[in-house]
Amino acid sequence: MTAAEERQNRIVELVSEKGNIQVDRLAQILDVSQMTIRRDLDKLDREGIIERRHGVAVIKHETTYTEKMVTMMEEKRLLAEACAAMVKPGDTVFLDSGTTIYEIAKRIMDIPDLTVITDDIETGFLLHRSGVELMICGGTVQKETGSIFGTFSNQMMSYIHVGIAFMGAMSIDANFNVLTPTLDKASLKRMVTKNANKSYLVVDHSKFNRQALMKINSLQDYTGVVTTKIFDGRERERIEELKIQVVTVGGEDKQEG
Secondary structure (H helix, E strand, O other): OOHHHHHHHHHHHHHHHHOEEEHHHHHHHHOOOHHHHHHHHHHHHHOOOEEEEOOEEEEOOOOOHHHHHOOOHHHHHHHHHHHHOOOOOOOEEEEOOOHHHHHHHHHHOOOOOOEEEEOEHHHHHHHOOOOOEEEEOOOEEEOOOOEEEOHHHHHHHHOOOOOEEEEOOOEEOOOOEEEEOOHHHHHHHHHHHHHOOEEEEEEOHHHEOOOOOEEEEEHHHOOEEEEOOOOOHHHHHHHHHHOOOEEEOOOOOOOOO
């Protein structure tokens, strides 16, 4: 990790702790110029993590469920179709929170003898009207996103072993670390991925090269990564080195490491 990346991660930590912080105060704490801090904040703003307002850095909230539903819809549909094709009658499936995963739910809800566990209230509401055997994680509901998390969710999922899990993420950084805004979400996602026979990270291209506060795991921790991102030559070399299995949808090629 470069010095700039370390500094930007520290900025995210400081702003997350306080909710907002003055630019000049950040410069003092990190012992750099205000111009350097402004450049860092501009980058974090473009990545959707920090917002700069009149000399104050403010943490951005997660995009709401409604906002997510209308972005990248064609990519979400392509990703969902590729994932739904992996599900067979009799499977036990975990569906993570998020609108891309919701699209998977729409495509598997008529598969016979299916058991689904989810931490998303919108996905749960959709599936309760289907023939799917449905389990919903208990815990705190994040109203903006419809996701469920917390101690109860973690306890429940520590006892459950699923055949296949489809997981989402807010961000994947340049080192292929998978990130999320909160500790509780990171803990649940990490546990489900570890306890599944097969786990797939399902992300559109916009999730790459972005920062968030908490690390969940890394791309190599999944059975596969289903994505619309087209990786460049250097990224492909790294993927092969780490033996990451990648399925690219929406393009002409299928990349596997």
